[in-house]
Amino acid sequence: MTLKQYRACRLAIIVALSLSISLAIGLENYYLPLVFLLSASAGLYYCRQQLKAESVLADERDYAVAGRAARYAILAYGWLGAVGTFVLMALSNKEGIMYALSQYLAFSVCFLMLLNAFLFRYLSRRSR
Amino acid sequence: MRISRGITQEELARQVGVRRETIVFLEQGKYNPSLRLALDIAKFFKLKVEAIFLDD
Numbered sequence: 001m002t003l004k005q006y007r008a009c010r011l012a013i014i015v016a017l018s019l020s021i022s023l024a025i026g027l028e029n030y031y032l033p034l035v036f037l038l039s040a041s042a043g044l045y046y047c048r049q050q051l052k053a054e055s056v057l058a059d060e061r062d063y064a065v066a067g068r069a070a071r072y073a074i075l076a077y078g079w080l081g082a083v084g085t086f087v088l089m090a091l092s093n094k095e096g097i098m099y100a101l102s103q104y105l106a107f108s109v110c111f112l113m114l115l116n117a118f119l120f121r122y123l124s125r126r127s128r
Numbered sequence: 129m130r131i132s133r134g135i136t137q138e139e140l141a142r143q144v145g146v147r148r149e150t151i152v153f154l155e156q157g158k159y160n161p162s163l164r165l166a167l168d169i170a171k172f173f174k175l176k177v178e179a180i181f182l183d184d
Binding site: 054056058059060061062 | 141142146147149150153159161162164165
């Protein structure tokens with residue numbers, strides 16, 4: 001499979017996944033999306049295996065840029081999450097949807113920071 | 129150097145295992161290659177790393 005064919009295959013799988021998940025949610029079946037997600041992942045993995053060995057999907061520059069993008073994304077989400085949590089809490093009077101959202105935001109930011117710290121430590125040790 | 133030898137960016141990228149865009153950024157001076165990539169490029173051109181990447 002050439003790079004062009006792989007990209008077309010990948011796009012087709014993503015579009016099919018989006019449509020099938022939308023359909024499943026419309027039918028109020030929330031287990032089917034999991035099945036579709038696993039199937040799409042398997043399909044993408046299979047397509048990746050069929051790709052010619054010499055094709056380069058991503059190189060060192062892509063990884064470096066992706067690393068910087070991830071760092072900025074974590075920074076932005078951390079700030080937005082922290083500020084958003086307190087704003088929502090201030091507006092919520094400790095009940096209702098806004099309070100629930102503020103809790104979700106707070107815990108998701110904490111989880112992301114912990115995960116980032118753990119992965120950084122792990123990868124830093126591995127690269128010695 | 130690449131042009132004088134009649135090599136396309138695509139060909140060079142394929143030979144050293146990167147995408148064509150990376151070669152473009154290298155030639156524009158917008159990207160500093162890793163040591164591995166610099167050595168691979170030098171090996172491809174059969175020149176020293178300094179001859180390719182250092183301005184005299």
